[in-house]
Amino acid sequence: MVVMGRIVGAQGILGWVKVQTFTEYLDGLLDYDEWYLGNDKQPWRKVNVLEANVHGKVLVARLPGIPDRTTAEQCKGLLVAVHRDNLPKQEPGEYYWSDLIGLQVVNLGGESLGIVDTLLETGANDVLSVRDAQGKEILIPFLASVIQQVSLDEKVIRVDWQADYLK
Numbered sequence: 252m253v254v255m256g257r258i259v260g261a262q263g264i265l266g267w268v269k270v271q272t273f274t275e276y277l278d279g280l281l282d283y284d285e286w287y288l289g290n291d292k293q294p295w296r297k298v299n300v301l302e303a304n305v306h307g308k309v310l311v312a313r314l315p316g317i318p319d320r321t322t323a324e325q326c327k328g329l330l331v332a333v334h335r336d337n338l339p340k341q342e343p344g345e346y347y348w349s350d351l352i353g354l355q356v357v358n359l360g361g362e363s364l365g366i367v368d369t370l371l372e373t374g375a376n377d378v379l380s381v382r383d384a385q386g387k388e389i390l391i392p393f394l395a396s397v398i399q400q401v402s403l404d405e406k407v408i409r410v411d412w413q414a415d416y417l418k
């Protein structure tokens with residue numbers, strides 16, 4: 252499974268949930284009728300999406316078994332995933348954003364810059380939002396001249412980015 256988003260709260264009183272997506276485009280999850288919900292504290296379960304649409308900067312979705320706001324609020328923090336087999340095949344050098352979230356970022360000098368928290372789409376290029384050990388956000392452009400290696404096996408991204416760029 253590939254994590255594609257996170258439930259961040261309830262929407263309205265009828266059991267709709269707000270989903271922060273980890274997809275390149277906000278509506279990327281709308282392509283999938285089956286989602287898997289879970290996290291490290293709750294087992295994964297398959298749900299068939301009843302309705303979903305873009306609402307501002309999040310998706311809102313109506314899912315089975317969530318009849319009211321109270322139940323929807325209890326879903327906050329659940330991750331939303333889809334089966335990798337359902338995703339389009341990637342070309343070499345292409346990555347799903349969700350595969351990059353959580354990877355360690357290390358510069359060519361071996362210094363750890365932090366962990367990928369999310370990615371941002373700026374129009375010109377994508378940007379890694381990296382959180383250092385103190386929780387400070389570091390923005391690193393996702394450009395071939397900066398990103399030297401992405402190793403999903405090692406869970407690390409090596410970048411040509413100096414620590415003094417951060418100050």
